[in-house]
Amino acid sequence: MSPTTEAAEGPLYLDKAVPEIYAELADTSKQIRAAADAAGLSESLLELINLRVSQINGCAYCLDVHSKKALRLGEDPRRLAVLQTWQETALFDDAESAALELAEVVTRLPAPAVREEVEDAARRVLGDEAYAVVAWAAVMMNSFNRLSIVSHHPVR
Template identity: 70%
Template sequence: MTEPTAVPEGPLYLDKAAPEIFAAMAGVSKMIAAAAADAGISQQLLELVNLRISQINGCAYCLDVHYEKAVRLGEDPRRLAVLQEWQETTLFDDAESASLELAECITLIPEPAERSEIEDCARAVLGDAGYAVVAWAAISMNAFNRVSITSHHPVS
């Protein structure tokens, strides 16, 4: 029987423990940003998607990072304040609403019929290229949330 090893103190930051994997994830984010520009999806809209997903997943670190980015890109703090209840406002246009709904769908994965309806609506509003960019952004943000939550990244 082997003796148990002592549990190390402090969190293990996955991005530091396997930097090559984290760099690959960051590379995907850069590819999404480039594809967004080609599809007419603004970086500001991608930050709304990132923030909404981080709200759902409860990732304080990512909320902090993407709030700052959104403000730097000129996002209205009032819209950020109500983002969690975006459907209850008239502050978001059709493309933003379709993107946020698609991001929520990808994050929460509702029943197939509801998922299909949301996906069809998003494709109709965003077009295939815009839909693909927002979908990839949502998938990527969900992965980054899990890295930060698992790593216990601090908000300082």
């Protein structure tokens, strides 16, 4: 494969350029949803995680997609409006708070001592199975954010 010397016009959508890899990501996302269901985690909570991770990463495309989905699932618009500052409200229960904090740690990757403190607390609240699903959901959303940001996916 030789490099192209001509500048391409418009964005290169990675999901379209190599659809086989994108299909694997989409399949992994489906597996995470199934594991969440088995662990007793709601689809609405997964959407809150997707939104919070997308807020941190600044992915407009994913924020658009997942806010619409959260609303379709019946999520309270008030909770969506304050999600960026969820810690300053009483609108999220202990499990939701643990999941959101874990998703933030997975996304930001703070110092090991901070990570371990949050991870330990999240495991106590969520249990190992739900903890693992939340961590996988955050990892996957970070991947989708980067895919959309690098591809310049538009918000239409």
